[in-house]
Amino acid sequence: MTRKQKRLSVIVGGLAFLAAATGLTFYALGQKASYFYMPADLTTASVQPGQRIRLGGLVEKGTIQRGQGATVAFSVTDTHKSVKVTYTGILPDLFREEQGVITEGTFGPDGVFVADSVLAKHDERYMPKEVAAGLKAKGVWQESKSE
Amino acid sequence: MVETGHFALVLAFALSLVQTIVPLFGARLSNQRLMAVGGPVAVTGFALTALSFAALASAYASSDFSLANVWENSHSLQPLIYKITGTWGNHEGSMLLWVLILTFFGALVAAFGSNLPATLRANVLAVQGAIGAAFFLFILATSNPFIRLNPAPIEGRDLNPILQDLGLAIHPPLLYLGYVGFSICFSFSVAALIEGRIDASWARWVRPWTLVAWMFLTGGIAMGSYWAYYELGWGGFWFWDPVENASFMPWLAGTALLHSAIVMEKRSALKIWTLLLAILTFSLSLLGTFLVRSGVLTSVHAFATDPTRGVFILCILTLFIGGSLALFALRASRLTAGGLFHPVSREGALVLNNLFLTTATATVLVGTLYPLAVEAFSADKISVGAPFFNLTFAPLMAPLLVVVPFGPLLAWKRGDVLGVAQRLMVAFGAALLATLVTALFIDGASVLAALGVGLAVWLILGALTDLAVKAGVGNVAVPVMVRRLVGLPRSVFGTAFAHLGLGLTVLGIVGTLCFGTEKILSMHAGETVEISGHTVRFVGLYPAQGPNYSEDRGRFELIGVSGSPVGEISSAKRFYPVRQMTTTESGIRTIFLSQLYISLGDEGKDGSVVVRLWWKPLVTLIWGGGLVMMAGAAMSLMDRRLRVGAPSRRRKQTVADASQP
Numbered sequence: 001m002t003r004k005q006k007r008l009s010v011i012v013g014g015l016a017f018l019a020a021a022t023g024l025t026f027y028a029l030g031q032k033a034s035y036f037y038m039p040a041d042l043t044t045a046s047v048q049p050g051q052r053i054r055l056g057g058l059v060e061k062g063t064i065q066r067g068q069g070a071t072v073a074f075s076v077t078d079t080h081k082s083v084k085v086t087y088t089g090i091l092p093d094l095f096r097e098e099q100g101v102i103t104e105g106t107f108g109p110d111g112v113f114v115a116d117s118v119l120a121k122h123d124e125r126y127m128p129k130e131v132a133a134g135l136k137a138k139g140v141w142q143e144s145k146s147e
Numbered sequence: 148m149v150e151t152g153h154f155a156l157v158l159a160f161a162l163s164l165v166q167t168i169v170p171l172f173g174a175r176l177s178n179q180r181l182m183a184v185g186g187p188v189a190v191t192g193f194a195l196t197a198l199s200f201a202a203l204a205s206a207y208a209s210s211d212f213s214l215a216n217v218w219e220n221s222h223s224l225q226p227l228i229y230k231i232t233g234t235w236g237n238h239e240g241s242m243l244l245w246v247l248i249l250t251f252f253g254a255l256v257a258a259f260g261s262n263l264p265a266t267l268r269a270n271v272l273a274v275q276g277a278i279g280a281a282f283f284l285f286i287l288a289t290s291n292p293f294i295r296l297n298p299a300p301i302e303g304r305d306l307n308p309i310l311q312d313l314g315l316a317i318h319p320p321l322l323y324l325g326y327v328g329f330s331i332c333f334s335f336s337v338a339a340l341i342e343g344r345i346d347a348s349w350a351r352w353v354r355p356w357t358l359v360a361w362m363f364l365t366g367g368i369a370m371g372s373y374w375a376y377y378e379l380g381w382g383g384f385w386f387w388d389p390v391e392n393a394s395f396m397p398w399l400a401g402t403a404l405l406h407s408a409i410v411m412e413k414r415s416a417l418k419i420w421t422l423l424l425a426i427l428t429f430s431l432s433l434l435g436t437f438l439v440r441s442g443v444l445t446s447v448h449a450f451a452t453d454p455t456r457g458v459f460i461l462c463i464l465t466l467f468i469g470g471s472l473a474l475f476a477l478r479a480s481r482l483t484a485g486g487l488f489h490p491v492s493r494e495g496a497l498v499l500n501n502l503f504l505t506t507a508t509a510t511v512l513v514g515t516l517y518p519l520a521v522e523a524f525s526a527d528k529i530s531v532g533a534p535f536f537n538l539t540f541a542p543l544m545a546p547l548l549v550v551v552p553f554g555p556l557l558a559w560k561r562g563d564v565l566g567v568a569q570r571l572m573v574a575f576g577a578a579l580l581a582t583l584v585t586a587l588f589i590d591g592a593s594v595l596a597a598l599g600v601g602l603a604v605w606l607i608l609g610a611l612t613d614l615a616v617k618a619g620v621g622n623v624a625v626p627v628m629v630r631r632l633v634g635l636p637r638s639v640f641g642t643a644f645a646h647l648g649l650g651l652t653v654l655g656i657v658g659t660l661c662f663g664t665e666k667i668l669s670m671h672a673g674e675t676v677e678i679s680g681h682t683v684r685f686v687g688l689y690p691a692q693g694p695n696y697s698e699d700r701g702r703f704e705l706i707g708v709s710g711s712p713v714g715e716i717s718s719a720k721r722f723y724p725v726r727q728m729t730t731t732e733s734g735i736r737t738i739f740l741s742q743l744y745i746s747l748g749d750e751g752k753d754g755s756v757v758v759r760l761w762w763k764p765l766v767t768l769i770w771g772g773g774l775v776m777m778a779g780a781a782m783s784l785m786d787r788r789l790r791v792g793a794p795s796r797r798r799k800q801t802v803a804d805a806s807q808p
Contacts, residue, residue, distance in 0.1 A: 010490050014502060021506045025513055025539050032535040033517070036528035054530055070667040070748060070757045089667055090380070090748035090759045093720075093729040104530075 034104065038134045039081040049107045055083060055115075056102040056134065064097060076103060076113075078134065087115040094120040149214060152202020153293035156243075159195040159250070160283035162188050166253070166276030170269035174341075182265050185272035186257035192279065193247075193254035200247045203292050204234045213299035216240065216292040222305040222725055224695035229311045235319050236310040238440065238456075239292035244319065245436070246282045248327040252356075253279065256331060263352065270338030271331075278330055281463045289456045305695070305725035314374030318367060325364025326397045326432035331356040332404065333429030336422045337471050340478045345422060350412040353425065355784060357408055361401045362780035368394055369773030380731030380746040382761045384659070384769055387536045392515040393435030396508050400428040403504035406497045414494055414559060416487070419479050420501070426475060430468040431508070437464050443519060492562040496554040503547040510539040548602055548653065552609020555642050556616060570616050574608035589662070596661030603657055606650030610643045641783025645776045652772030658741075658765030665762075667748075669755040675706065679762035681743055682706040683716070688756060696721045698732070701747045701756060705736060718745045740765050 036054045037045060047053055060082050063075040070089060075082040085103050095101060095118065103115035166188045173181025203216070207230050212218040220237040221230055235244040253275040260268045286292075335353050339345045371394070376384045385391065407421045437443075441457030488494040514531045521529050552574060556567040568575075582601030585592050615621075617639055618632035664679045672687035686702040698721040707713035718734030734745040741764045748757030 006490070007487075017502065018506060021510065021539075021543060024542065025510050028535045028538040029513070029517055029531065032538055033529045033531050036530065052534075066749070066751060070669060070759070090731075090746060090757055093380075093731055 036102070038078040039076060039083045040078050042083065043081065047107060049109050052104070052106055054102055054104045055085070055113055056100070057082075059095065059097050059099055059101055061097045076101060083113050084111075085113045085115050087118050089116075089118075091118055092120040096120075148202050149206050149211065149293055149295075152199040152206075153291075155195040155202070156199040156283070156293070157287065159192050159199065159246075160280065160287060162192040162195065163250075163276045163279035163283055166192060167273050167280055170276075171273040171341075174266040174269040174273070177266070179265065182269035185269050185276075186260070189250070189253040189257040189272050189275070192276075193250040196243075196247045196250045200234075200243055203240060203243060204231055207231060207234045207240075210303065211299075212301070212303050213295055213297070214292070215294045215296050218296060218300050218303045220306050221303040222695060223302060225306060225311065226694055228313070228316065229306060232315040233306040233310070236306050236315050239286070239290045241319060242282065242286050242290050242440065243292055245323055245327060246279060246286065248320075248323045249275070249279050249282065249330055252328055252331050256334075264348075266342060267335075267338055267349075270341050271334045274334035274337045274341075275330060278334070278467065281466065285456075285459050285463060289459050305723065308696070308721065308723040308726060308728050308730045309378060311695075311723075312374065312378055314370065314378065318370045318374055320367075321363050321370055322367030322394055325360050325362075325367045325401075326394060326435060328356065328360025328363060329397060329401060329425075329429040329432050332360070332425035333467075333471070336425040337474060339422060339482075340471075340474045343478055343481045345418050345482055347412070347415050350408055350415075350418075350421065353421075354405070354408040354412055357401065357405050357425075358780050358784050361398070361405055362777050362784070364394070364398050364401060365773055365776050365780070368398055369770045369777075372773075373770045377733050377735060378730075380733045382665075382733070382744050382746070382759075382763070384656075384766070387514075387533045389515045389518075390439050392511050393438045396511050396515070397428055397431040397435060399504050399508040399511065400424065400431050403501045403508070404428050406500045406504075410494050410497045414488065416494060417498070419482055422482070423475060423479075424501070424505075426468075426471045430464075430471070431512075433464050433467060437461060438515070489561045491557070491564055493554065493557045493559045495562070496550065496557050499550065500547065500554065503543060507540055507543045507547075510543060511536070514539070545602070548606060548649070551606055551646055551649070552612065555613045555639075555646070571609060571612055574605055574612045577608050578602070578605035591662075593661065596657060599657035599661060600654070603650050603654035606653060607647055610646035610650060613646070614639070614643045637786035638783045641779045641781075641786065644779030644782060646779075648772040648775030648777075648779060650772070651768045651775055655740075655765050655768030655770075655772060659763045659769065662764045663762060663766075666760045668758060669751055670758045671753075671755045676758075676760065678743070678760050679764075681738075681762065683743070683745070683760065684712070685756070685758065688750070691719075693721070695725065696723045698722065699747075699750070701734070701745075701758070703734060703745055705743070716743065716745055718747050720747050737767060740767050740771075742766050 034052045034054050035045075036056060037047065038057050039055070055076055057076040057078045060075040060077040063073075063082075063084075065073045067073060071086060072088075072091060073084065073086045075084050077083075085105075087103065087105075099120060102119045103113065104117045104119075105113060105115035108114050166185055169188070170182050170185035173179070173184065203214075206214050206217050207221055208227065210217065210221060210223045210230065212221075216237060216239050220240075221233050225233070233240075235241045253272060256263075256268070256271055256275065260271070263271075332353050335349065335356070339349055368391075371391070372384050375386070376382065404421065404424045407417050407424055410417045411421045437457070437460045441460050443457060490498075514535050518529050518531055521527055552571055553564070553567055556570060557564070578601045581604040582597045585600045586594065586597035614632065614635070617635055618628050620628055623631070666676060666678050668676060670676065670685045672685055675682055675684040677683075682705070684704045684706055686704055689700045689702060691698050691700050698719045700717050700719040703716040703718065704712035705714040705716060714736060716734040716736045719732040721730045721732055722728070723730070731746050736743045741762070744761040744763055746759050748759060750756050
């Protein structure tokens with residue numbers, strides 16, 4: 001190979017690498033990004049059982065049930081609709097009735113949402129951003145409540 | 148004192164404007180006196196910022212609730228250490244720390260830059276001053292920590308309990324020293340673009356600053372990771388949270404910069420690329436500041452959401468990133484390009500490193516910004532988390548890690564891959580053996596886990612091989628070998644240690660992720676549970692009272708082989724009444740390099756408690772590796788050639804070093 005060809009092959013190699021990385025990134029974004037829904041959205045959106053989503057809303061009052069061991073069941077609501085969620089593990093410190101939560105997981109065939117992670121707010125003063133925006137859009141929650 | 152601090156801050160802003168304008172014009176007009184203004188102004192600006200910071204810290208220490216900022220984030224019952232660290236445990240205070248460190252680095256350039264070319268020094272200080280001016284204005288206009296309350300409240304609203312931890316004393320200062328430290332590299336790059344030339348001494352000047360910033364950023368990230376690990380009670384060490392990514396991106400880009408600066412210094416190639424990379428690295432730091440401080444993200448780090456702040460930082464971001472890249476586009480063609488080289492060589496290996504690291508940075512960037520972009524342009528809200536990064540970042544890093552041991556052993560100009568491969572035979576053999584042993588003898592080891600262990604061993608032994616080869620192990624008598632080893636340039640040790648640290652971190656990650664076990668169960672007092680060969684007995688739950696919290700402390704005993712307790716672990720649920728907040732204090736016991744991690748859940752009606760236990764093999768290596776990397780950077784800094792302030796002395800030694808393999 002001449003010098004020129006060598007240089008060219010290096011450049012082509014580099015570009016092929018970048019193309020592969022770009023392709024992988026977009027593939028991964030399509031496959032692995034999980035969408036955020038609130039309970040009322042689920043009537044219009046089609047979410048397959050097994051598809052990974054994030055479900056957010058408020059923990060409905062009086063629905064927290066502790067089963068055997070570390071399994072907990074509760075309902076997430078946006079005051080229009082509510083969805084039953086089960087979770088095995090330790091709930092976050094700020095998990096409480098009528099507080100904002102985001103759960104991540106999949107719907108089981110029985111329509112119960114099986115969460116593998118539950119996020120509450122990090123700080124007493126703030127609501128998870130998506131939940132706050134979603135509730136505001138539904139006219140349920142006003143800014144002043146959080147302060 | 149508070150008014151003095153406020154006044155000092157305003158003065159520091161005014162001085163930063165002087166620091167921007169006067170030396171810049173001085174350099175244009177070749178006026179020595181105007182250029183000389185930069186140094187003293189930078190030092191004075193730092194002193195004033197330090198005074199301002201000290202004023203705020205003393206207001207915190209004395210619980211002066213007439214300051215709105217102190218009232219919102221402190222409480223008189225907090226232990227003194229958390230009162231003081233609370234200074235930067237909030238938006239305003241942490242921005243003040245940000246500019247304090249920025250002006251600190253400016254003052255360092257002024258103090259140690261006496262043998263820089265006068266115009267370069269003036270321009271560097273001017274750019275540094277401009278960054279300072281923008282952030283001083285930001286603080287004064289939108290985030291002033293010195294706003295008074297009248298009448299002053301009697302009691303404060305307490306610091307977020309999650310932040311009431313020693314981690315707050317260490318993590319933010321280290322992290323800021325790191326990513327604000329990259330501002331120096333940025334200033335040097337923009338100064339070179341303003342002048343329209345880069346000479347070899349430019350790289351000699353930029354590399355130590357990059358090393359310093361990189362060293363602190365490594366420490367800051369490692370410390371942050373450990374803090375999140377023990378404080379949040381989830382047992383995870385990295386969550387691919389956008390805020391973590393915000394500090395990880397400058398680290399990746401800074402690592403690339405560290406390597407390309409070597410090529411530039413030794414071979415005066417890759418000049419334009421190195422300059423661009425320096426700009427990009429600090430741009431990512433600014434982006435990180437924006438992501439964390441603007442409130443576009445929800446996280447522990449986003450203290451408050453105020454849209455004007457976000458817009459303001461976005462303007463700063465656009466100004467500096469846009470401005471520097473525009474300058475780059477205009478001026479880069481004027482810079483003389485560096486020499487060409489053979490692809491198979493040390494230079495080639497370093498280019499490969501840069502290709503992988505910058506691509507990896509780009510994937511992290513895409514993953515971090517994509518949800519924001521989707522939310523801005525559509526009604527959908529998505530999240531990009533660990534599954535995305537595992538699919539993109541991991542396959543990009545794995546091949547890079549495989550070639551790491553080759554790099555330092557390849558010769559400059561034209562390397563001999565086969566020769567290097569021969570030298571690495573021992574390391575390769577050991578890595579292969581480690582892979583096989585893991586796959587065959589450890590229960591439940593997947594192929595990927597075995598390969599991960601092999602990769603870590605390969606990195607660790609590869610780094611040691613580098614030292615062994617350079618000391619002449621096997622070729623010369625032992626006394627000669629020892630003398631050679633001691634005589635090696637410190638930067639060779641630096642490289643070896645940094646790569647060794649990387650190997651240790653990889654080993655820790657593989658150990659924890661692939662061989663860790665977890666148990667969640669509800670336990671009554673007196674019950675025992677076994678996890679990965681360790682027996683733990685739950686003694687009971689005991690209430691206790693802290694200075695500003697009450698807690699339920701769960702006591703556990705580790706039972707030895709003989710059946711008697713060999714150690715105690717305690718994990719607690721703390722309740723902070725002021726903020727009505729509960730936190731989990733995880734119980735951790737380190738057993739050699741591994742840890743047993745216990746966190747408490749809710750109490751059941753029958754008196755049982757939900758307990759989550761993890762066995763985390765080799766987990767301490769994750770952060771230990773970070774410390775070893777920092778040690779490597781420190782060794783490199785001690786290299787004569789790189790010592791800040793003495794860049795050109797010892798020329799002879801440099802030539803001698805370069806001739807070594």
